[in-house]
Amino acid sequence: MRISTKTTYDIGSTQINKLQSALNRTQQQLSSNRRNLTPADDPIASARALEVTQSQSINTQFVTNRQNAKNFLGQELQALNTTQQLIADVKELVDKAGNGTYTDSERAMLATELEVRLNDLLAVANTSDGAGGYLFSGYKSTTVPYSMNAAGGGATYQGDQGQRTLQVGMSRQLATSDAGSTVFDNNMTGNGSFVTAPDPGNFGRGGGGKISAGTVTNPVALTGHNYSIAFSGTGAATTYLVTDTTLGVTVPSPAAPAPYISGAAISFDGQQFDVKGAPANGDTFTVAPSRKESLFTTLSTALTVLRQPASGTAGQARLSNGLDAVHVILDTAFDNVLAVQADVGSRLKELDYLDSAGEDLELQYAGTLSDLQDLDIVKAISLFTQQETTLKAAQQTYTKVMGLSLFNYIN
Template sequence: MRISTQSFYDQSLSAMGSQQTSLLRVQQQIGAMSKILTPSDDPLGATRALSASQSISLNDQYSTSRAQASRTLGLEDNALQNVTTLLQNIKGLVVQAGNGTMTDADRASVATTLQSNYDQLLGLANTDDGNGQFLFAGFKSGSAPFVQQAGGGVQYVGDQGQQLLQVDISRQMAGTDDGRSIFQTAQTSSGYVTTSAAANSGDGVYGATSVIDATNPDFGKNFSISFTSATTFTVTNSDTPPVVTAGTYTSGTPIQFGGLQIVLTGAPASGDSFNVNTAKNANPDMFGALSDLIGALKTPIDNGTPAAKAQLQNSLSTANVKLSNSLDNVLTVRSSVGSRMQELDTLNTNGDARNLSDKSYLSDIQDLDYSSAITELYQRQMALQATQQTFVQIRKISLLNYL
């Protein structure tokens, strides 16, 4: 069989090209540290590798969101811890201010301390994250949520939105809480708040309001106790039209209505009134409660009437209940923050385990077996060298060498 010179060269070139291609592919696999260079190398493996890579990428994004949520919740928890400590100190000062031996000057000194606490509380309510974003402003996080009004009082100018973070495949979590739900809200379970009308001229003083029958059909409504004389009163509920019940007053004898009981002492005058409202309907604003308390303590009573002294005593009682309700609300919110932080820890543990599993699966699909790859590299090199040497030797064969 006659083989032409051109055919011989073509076949030799093709064989060396094939060997070089195979050698280059092994070199690229070693350089890329992967056995799949293009989808055509292993279509099914490439599809599985893409799916695993996407899962790892999503998990990394969830991990970033969890880190952000942990940071903001940690800042919120720290702020609420300081608020809790501050409210506990304020409640201690309220008890101190109720000491009957204190003078106007002593109470003014306590009021000065409370004013400082008020300013600290306002600063904590306007806590930011260090990047100019306020924690308790809702969606309006670019500006301070609580603003001191010129005429007194604090106004919440944020909103009640919650910035949700996608912390896992099917879990969105609020990274912060809005300021109104923390500083200007009371829990539904909070007790009733009793207040006396500013125009009261008698020296009636109320004690704590207690629940004696939560199943009473009027329980949960607001009430007003109005004295029609020194010994008679009416209780009006918040129905429309209101229901009015008459009663006879004796100092120290409990007054019962709507499943509640309250004890009044002293001598209320005709026209005096006392409101008994649910915590949510008694203006549950800790700034307002503290401001009213400061104002009451600054009012001199040493040379005042029994009515003025009764007003102070009632103001202290109201402030104590309102601040207790505020403290309970802050503790409830803080408990929610702690639960979310604990959940994030669990999600981080699960996410790390899922990430490790995905990376292990991806490694099985595409990672190169270096021992096999290096062995194949040497085999391809030897095959290429053998092909080249064969070509060199065969091309020297000629009939002229035998003439």
């Protein structure tokens, strides 16, 4: 069989080119540490690697989201801690103000200090979130949450009830804020079921009666109505009559005035409380369903109580009734802030768990990508050496074959 010189050249150069291409490919694999240089090398592995890479990117974004969530919740936790300390300071001032030996001017000084605490509380409620918004304004993040009322009487909430959230996991959205109304305005008056209060006119009549916060004796019997307890007579002849002002009937109906005994329990419709001291003829006390009251309103009420004259039996009774009511709401407010604080703490704890799970997932993704893409270095180096030797041998033999000629044997 004859083989032309051109065919010999073509076959040799083609083979050398193939060997050179294979060597170059192995060299590229070694330099990139990748088994598949193009999707065509292994379409299934390449598609799977793309899916894993996308999942890995999403997991990385969740890491960023969780860090942002921790920043927001950490700021809120600090604000709540400050709020708790402010409430504790106010309770201490209220306790001091109840000292019967204090003069009106001394209580006025306590009121001045309390006003500073009120302004401090407003600053905490309007804390910035560090991202151009406010922590406690709900979805209205750029709106200042609270503004003091011009006529006094507390502050007005200007945010909404929303809780901002972040996607911190594949199937988990976490609240990164709490509405100011949940933190500062969610405080029930009285004992949480009903609230007792003296009529403001008792002071003018010289009444010295002090009413307790009371307790619920039978939740089923509670009506949610408003009541008044009217006192008549003086001294040992003092009596009282309970009236359901919602229905306009006495309790029980009909009822005769009951003799008043200082400190004795007054019970009706599932609720019980007592009145101590000496109510004046015509004095009244009220009982109404508990309602939510803003902490700012409570502090403003405390300021009003501290700045009122408290001389004499009537003044001391008004002071005691006012401070007792304030103290009860402060206790409720403290517990409410503590509950929100515990909730924020649980969210931070959950973020720690999600971080741990995210780290495990990252390792899993990295391992999967390594299996799909990474090169077996030992095998590749061995192949590279083999291909390099083969190429050199081919080049050398090609040179010798191309040097063969009939003219070399003709003398």
